[in-house]
Amino acid sequence: MPKRIQSFANSVLPPNCVFVGPGSKWENHSEVVENPDGTWCVKYGAVTFSHKSREEAEACAVRLYIKYLANDGSQAGQIRDSGGAALVDAAPDELRGMDLACTCELGHECHADVLLEIASWGERLDDLREILDDLFS
Numbered sequence: 001m002p003k004r005i006q007s008f009a010n011s012v013l014p015p016n017c018v019f020v021g022p023g024s025k026w027e028n029h030s031e032v033v034e035n036p037d038g039t040w041c042v043k044y045g046a047v048t049f050s051h052k053s054r055e056e057a058e059a060c061a062v063r064l065y066i067k068y069l070a071n072d073g074s075q076a077g078q079i080r081d082s083g084g085a086a087l088v089d090a091a092p093d094e095l096r097g098m099d100l101a102c103t104c105e106l107g108h109e110c111h112a113d114v115l116l117e118i119a120s121w122g123e124r125l126d127d128l129r130e131i132l133d134d135l136f137s
């Protein structure tokens, strides 16, 4: 099973691993930041979402990424309005079977987990095709 590993943009990656963190085309455009008072926030372009804990802020950042992926350009406003849908199309081809590397600590929510899920859709489609072929051959 493909998995997520922690790495950095200029690190040497193990074989069969794609860097999806900051600076890559797969990056999450939101940034999780600790405030001086110990609360956390997510900065997304000019918009800031406030949260009580790091875990809440990280979950928010992943939700924003899902919205970005789901956006076909028809949603205006806070969420970046292009690019996400193309990543969903590309993920099964480019990320399927690959481990994904991000700067996020393991054990914390990360957009790479969403990409791992999307990349696996291709395998499920192949499984489904095999089942259908068996049924109708």
Ligand SMILES: [Zn+2]
Pocket: 021, 102, 103, 104, 109, 110, 111, 112
């Ligand atoms: Zn990450």
